Amino acid sequence: MLYLIGLGLGDERDITLRGLEVVKRCSHVYLEAYTSILLVDKPKLEALYGKELVVADREMVEQKAEEILELARNTDVAFLVVGDPFGATTHSDLHLRALQMGVSVQAIHNASVLNAVGVCGLQLYRFGETISIPFFTETWRPDSFYEKIKLNRSMGLHTLCLLDIRVKEPSMEALCRGKLIYEPPRFMTVNTAIEQLLEIEERLQGGVCGPQTLCVGLARLGGESQYIVSGPMEELLTIDFGPPLHSLILPGHTHIMETEMLHHFRVTPETKRLAVKLSDDVSDGSAEEE
Incomplete structure (x- = not known):
């Protein structure tokens, strides 16, 4: 079996x-x-x-x-x-x-992350298609997921964005030299995901997101150092979410209860102080760092 x-x-x-x-x-x-x-x-x-x-x-x-x-x-x-x-x-x-x-x-x-994201207050049955955001490279800056976010938002649905994980990935430069060398592990942050989304928006101009677009950043979901912040994209860019794993949500239309819950996780000076503390705690060993 x-x-x-x-x-x-x-x-x-x-x-x-x-x-x-x-x-x-x-x-x-x-x-x-x-x-x-x-x-x-x-x-x-x-x-x-x-x-x-x-x-x-x-x-x-x-x-x-x-x-x-x-x-x-x-x-x-x-x-x-x-x-x-x-x-x-x-x-x-x-x-x-x-x-x-x-x-x-x-x-x-x-x-799993697909149901645990409900902790931020957004109702699970109001989520549309989940998308994945890969790391950009100098020569590859994909945007196929952009239309899926756009479709979700057009129907008022929330979008869960799963962020790229690069573990034991071969170095293309080394492969070209005939050697198998693995790149160091990389885990996309909420900040990088937002930066890439804003870059795609600037290029495609589809009205999906912008600096003032409400979003929700989640880190280490389900762990003791779980950290959740909601707010405009430009404000979440200033938050240090700490060690992986991170996820990002772009809410659609929100019920009043969802709005109240998101307000509970809004960006405040205390939010930023907590982010620094949690990040330090995880790094110091109170939770394992990946």
Whole structure:
């Protein structure tokens, strides 16, 4: 049996009791490590689970999925996913491959960013299509997601923006020299996401956003150092949201209750002081820094 097990969003304690029971009896346990990250490192997970974890990076999942599935044909294998197992298309693909190979699959669900964002007060059923914002490069500045935000806003729907994570990405410059060298991990911040959105808006002039557009920045959602701020884009640019992971929401039309909740998270001098404190606390070790 292949078990796709959600770990939740915070630390090693967020796994469900059912998920923990399954992990403890599995002969092989893989930790998916490129679509998202937990706020703790692997040894803490291993200490609680009582199992050695094999880190499954993008290369392993994309190139050696059949090996994992062959193991699951004859024994119990756990594939651990930050958030919920179906929060990324990669895991749906693994599920489909298992079914095509005749391998039994069972999912054990958990909280993900897709439902945890409700903590900011915006109602989940009023969200439109979720989009992902990739890092710009000198030669690649994509904007295909812009039209999706525009469509959501035209219907009064909120847009959740998932921000780019670059973990164990090969250096293209090194590859051109025939060497495989990985770039340092990079995690997009709320600030970078806003800067890129404003650049796209200046280029396309579609009226999707501007310096005064209300948005919501979220950092380390589900963790003890969770941090949420709402306000105009130009004001959120001045906030240090601290270590990853970050997300961004562009609200659509808001109900009065949603408006009141967002007001609770508005930018204030105290908000900025709290941002500095939380960032220092995480860096000093009261929460694990990724």
